[in-house]
Amino acid sequence: MADCKDIMVYVETxxxxxxxxxxxxxxxxxxxxxxxxxxxxxxxIGNNIHDAAQKIAQAGADQVLMIDxxxxxxxxxxxxxxxxxxxxxxISPEVLFIGGTQDGKDLAPILSSKFExxxxxxxxNIKIDDTGKIVFTCPLYGGxxxxxxxxxxxxxxxxxxxxxxxxLEDSTTGEIIEKQxxxxxxxxxxxxxxxxxxxxESVNLxxxxxxxxxxxxxxNKDDFKMVEDLSNLLGGxxxxxxxxxxxxxxxxxxxVGQSGKIVAPKLYIACGISGATQHISGIMNSDYIxxxxxxxxxxxxxxxxxxxxxDVKKVLPIMIEEIKKIKEAQ
Amino acid sequence: MNILVCIKQVPDDSVEVHLNAEGKxxxxxxxxxxxxxxxxxxxxxxxxxxxxxxxxxxxxMGDASAKNSLKNCLAVGADYAxxxxxxxxEDSDTRGITHVLKNAAKKIEADTDKKFDLIFCGKEAxxxxxxxxxxxxxxxxxxxxxxxxxxxxxxxxxxxAKQETEEGYRTVESKIPCVVTVSxxxxxxRYPTIKNKMAARKKPIGNITMSDMTNIKAEKVGKENTxxxxxKLYEPPKKEAGVKIQEETDEDSALKAVAMMAEAKxx
Ligand SMILES: Cc1cc2nc3c(=O)[nH]c(=O)nc-3n(C[C@H](O)[C@H](O)[C@H](O)COP(=O)(O)OP(=O)(O)OC[C@H]3O[C@@H](n4cnc5c(N)ncnc54)[C@H](O)[C@@H]3O)c2cc1C
Numbered sequence: 001m002a003d004c005k006d007i008m009v010y011v012e013t014x015x016x017x018x019x020x021x022x023x024x025x026x027x028x029x030x031x032x033x034x035x036x037x038x039x040x041x042x043x044x045i046g047n048n049i050h051d052a053a054q055k056i057a058q059a060g061a062d063q064v065l066m067i068d069x070x071x072x073x074x075x076x077x078x079x080x081x082x083x084x085x086x087x088x089x090x091i092s093p094e095v096l097f098i099g100g101t102q103d104g105k106d107l108a109p110i111l112s113s114k115f116e117x118x119x120x121x122x123x124x125n126i127k128i129d130d131t132g133k134i135v136f137t138c139p140l141y142g143g144x145x146x147x148x149x150x151x152x153x154x155x156x157x158x159x160x161x162x163x164x165x166x167x168l169e170d171s172t173t174g175e176i177i178e179k180q181x182x183x184x185x186x187x188x189x190x191x192x193x194x195x196x197x198x199x200x201e202s203v204n205l206x207x208x209x210x211x212x213x214x215x216x217x218x219x220n221k222d223d224f225k226m227v228e229d230l231s232n233l234l235g236g237x238x239x240x241x242x243x244x245x246x247x248x249x250x251x252x253x254x255x256v257g258q259s260g261k262i263v264a265p266k267l268y269i270a271c272g273i274s275g276a277t278q279h280i281s282g283i284m285n286s287d288y289i290x291x292x293x294x295x296x297x298x299x300x301x302x303x304x305x306x307x308x309x310x311d312v313k314k315v316l317p318i319m320i321e322e323i324k325k326i327k328e329a330q
Numbered sequence: 331m332n333i334l335v336c337i338k339q340v341p342d343d344s345v346e347v348h349l350n351a352e353g354k355x356x357x358x359x360x361x362x363x364x365x366x367x368x369x370x371x372x373x374x375x376x377x378x379x380x381x382x383x384x385x386x387x388x389x390x391m392g393d394a395s396a397k398n399s400l401k402n403c404l405a406v407g408a409d410y411a412x413x414x415x416x417x418x419x420e421d422s423d424t425r426g427i428t429h430v431l432k433n434a435a436k437k438i439e440a441d442t443d444k445k446f447d448l449i450f451c452g453k454e455a456x457x458x459x460x461x462x463x464x465x466x467x468x469x470x471x472x473x474x475x476x477x478x479x480x481x482x483x484x485x486x487x488x489x490x491a492k493q494e495t496e497e498g499y500r501t502v503e504s505k506i507p508c509v510v511t512v513s514x515x516x517x518x519x520r521y522p523t524i525k526n527k528m529a530a531r532k533k534p535i536g537n538i539t540m541s542d543m544t545n546i547k548a549e550k551v552g553k554e555n556t557x558x559x560x561x562k563l564y565e566p567p568k569k570e571a572g573v574k575i576q577e578e579t580d581e582d583s584a585l586k587a588v589a590m591m592a593e594a595k596x597x
Contacts, residue, residue, distance in 0.1 A: 077475075078474065102477075102478065102495060102496065105461050105477075106465055106475070106477050108462070109424070109460075109461070109462035109463075109464075109465040109466045109469070110465050110466070110468075110469050110475075112424075112425070112462065112466060113425070113428070113465070113466040113469035113470055114469060116425060116557070117557065118423065118425070118556075118557030118558040119424070119460075119462060119557075119558070120558065121458075121459070121460040121461060121462065122459065122460075135561060139459070140347075140355070140457065140458055140563070141341075141346075141347035141355065141457055142343070142346075142347075142456070142459075143566065144346050144347050144348055144565065144566075145347060145348070145349060145355060145563055145564070145565055146563070146564055146565070146566050147560055147562070147563050148560070148561040148562045148563075148564075149558055149559060149560055149561060150558075150559050150561055151557060151558055151559075152556070152557055152558075152559060153557040189468075189473060189474025189475070189504055189505055189508060190474040190475070190476055190502055190503060190504035190505070190508065191502065191503050191504075192493075192500050192501070192502050193490075193501050193502065193503055194500065194501040195495075195498075195500045195501075196498040196499050196500070196501075197497045197498045198497060198498035198499070199496075199497045199498060210597065234597050246514075252494075252496070253496050253497060258459065259459075266596060267591075267596040267597060276344075277346050278343075281566075284566065284569060287596075288591075288594060288596045289569075289572075290587065290591060290596075296574065296576065301571060301574055302568075302569075302571045303569040303571065304571065304572055304574075305572035305573075305594070306572055306573055306575065306587050306590050306591065307571075307572065307573065307574040307575065308574075308575050308576075308583045308584065308587045309574060309575065309576035309583065310576070310580040310583045310584070311580050314580040314581070314584075315580050315583060315584045315587075316584075318580070318581050318584035318585065318588075319584050319587065319588055322584065322585060322588040323588055323597060326588070326592055326597075327597075
C-alpha cells in the first residue's frame with residue numbers, strides 16, 4: 001500500500017463548474033505525482049456533472065473519477081465524506097488534496113479521522129525536500145509565522161488555500177471514468193434542509209486586478225460608499241475588513257484577510273484600515289499597496305508602497321476626482 | 331439539555347505574535363485568553379440553556395494556567411469545569427487532542443451518569459486556525475457535526491442550526507447527540523457580572539489526567555505520536571515599506587499619491 005504514489009484531488013463543484021481552487025490544486029498535484037511517479041486522480045461528485053469532469057480532465061488530471069447520480073445532486077457532508085472514503089480505500093492514494101472552501105474544510109478532518117491520516121490545513125505552499133519528503137507550508141497566528149510541516153501517516157490529507165497555487169498552463173487531457181459508489185444510509189447524521197443566498201451579486205476578490213477596501217476608519221455606511229466609488233472608477237472589486245462588515249456597511253462576502261479572501265491584485269487600496277495581521281496576511285501577494293490612514297504609526301504603512309497620512313474622508317474625494325481627470329485625458 | 335463546551339486557551343489574538351531569538355513564538359508578554367470562537371460557542375450554549383433548561387460543562391486541554399480561562403467560563407454561563415492536564419498529552423496533534431477530548435467526555439458522562447446531548451466547539455482556534463477538532467471529534471464519537479453556526483434551535487430529538495456560508499446561510503438539521511462548531515453570531519458574548527465572577531472563583535475545577543480515562547490509547551497522544559510534525563518555523567518575508575506622504579493638507583497628499591500611482595502605472 002505504502003508504495004502507491006497517486007495523488008487524489010477532490011473537485012468541488014458550484015453550479016456545475018469546478019470551483020477555482022479545484023483547478024489550482026491540479027498543479028501541485030501534478031508536480032507531486034511527477035516527482036513520485038504516480039498519477040493525478042481527480043474525483044467529482046454530483047448529478048449531471050459531465051461538463052465539470054471534462055473541464056478537470058482538460059486541466060491536468062490523469063484520471064477523473066466521475067460519481068454521477070441523482071442522489072448526489074445536493075451536497076451532504078456525511079454522504080460526500082463516505083463516497084470519498086470509499087474511493088480512498090480503493091485507490092489508496094499517498095495524498096488527498098481538498099480545496100480550502102467551507103465544505104472542503106469540513107470534509108478533510110472527517111476523512112482524517114476515518115483514516116487516522118495527518119491533515120494539513122490552509123496549505124500555502126508544497127515542496128519536496130532532498131529526501132523525497134513532502135513539506136507543507138501553513139500559517140500560524142494569523143500568518144505572522146509560517147510553519148513547514150511533514151505528515152508521517154499514510155495517507156496524508158492536505159487542505160489547499162484558494163489562490164495560493166497557479167493553475168496549470170498547458171496540460172494534457174486525462175480520461176474520464178464513470179464510477180458507481182454505494183453508500184449506506186446510516187452514514188447520514190445531518191441534512192441541509194434549506195440554502196439561502198442573501199447576496200445576489202457575484203464578488204470575485206480572488207481574481208480581481210484592482211481591489212479598494214474600506215475599514216472601520218470609513219466611519220459610517222454613507223462614507224463607505226466612497227470606497228465603492230473609487231473601486232467602480234478603477235474597474236475593481238470592493239473589499240472590507242471584518243469590523244466594516246460587522247458594522248453592516250457591506251456584506252461578508254467582501255471580507256479580505258485570514259478569515260475572508262486571500263487576494264493578489266495588481267493594485268490594493270486600503271482606506272481607513274489599521275493593518276492588523278489577520279487583514280495583512282490576506283493582502284501580502286498584492287503587487288502595489290496604497291494605504292490611507294490618519295494615524296502615521298498604523299501598521300498598514302509598513303506594507304504599503306504608498307502611504308497617505310491623512311483623513312480618508314478628505315483624501316478619497318480628491319483621489320477620485322484626480323484619477324477621473326487622468327482617465328479622461330488618456 | 332446536557333451540554334459540553336470544549337475550549338482552548340490561546341494568546342490574545344489582538345497582539346501580533348513573532349518569533350523570539352530561539353526561533354519559537356514569543357508569547358511571553360501576551361495574555362492567554364479563551365479562544366474567541368469558543369467564547370461565542372459558550373455564549374450560544376448559555377442562551378440555549380436559558381431558553382430551555384440544562385447544564386453546561388466546560389473542558390479545556392491545557393496546562394494549569396488554563397484554570398483561569400475555565401474560571402472565566404464559569405462566570406459567563408458554565409456550571410462545571412474540568413481541566414484535562416497530563417504531561418503525556420503535551421504537544422499532541424489534532425488526532426491526539428480529539429482522542430483525549432472524546433475520552434474525557436466519556437469519563438464525565440460515566441461519572442455523572444448523564445450523556446451529553448450537544449458538544450460545542452469554536453469553529454477554529456485563533457492561533458493555528460485548523461478548524462479540525464469539531465469534525466474530528468464528531469467522527470470519533472460516531473455522531474453528526476454541523477459547522478460554522480450562527481444560530482441554533484432545539485427540538486426533542488434534533489437540532490436545527492443556521493450555518494453561516496459565504497453568500498448567506500444554510501439550515502441544517504442533525505440528530506442528537508451531535509457536535510456543533512460556532513462562528514461569530516450576531517450577538518457578542520456576555521461580560522461576567524461581579525457577582526458571577528465571585529461565585530465562579532469559589533467553584534471547583536475538576537482535573538482529568540491520563541489515568542482517569544480507562545479507554546485512552548497512549549499510542550495516540552503526545553509529541554512522540556503525532557501524524558503531523560513541525561519541521562521549522564519562520565516569518566514570512568517582509569514587504570518593504572514604501573513612501574509615506576504627509577503634506578501640509580490632505581488635498582496635497584492625495585494629489586501627490588495619485589501622481590505616484592500614475593507614474594507607477596497601477597491604474
Ligand atoms: C480569528 C480572527 C480572524 C480575523 N479575520 C479577519 C479577516 O479576515 N479580515 C479582517 O480584516 N480582519 C479580521 N480580523 C479582525 C482583525 O484582527 C482586526 O480587528 C481588523 O482587521 C481591523 O479592522 P480595521 O482596520 O477596519 O479597524 P481598526 O483596527 O479599528 O482600524 C481602523 C483604522 O482607521 C483609521 N481611521 C479612523 N478614522 C480615520 C479617518 N477619518 N481617516 C483615516 N483613517 C482613519 C484608524 O487610525 C485605524 O488605523 C480577525 C480577527 C480574529 C480574532
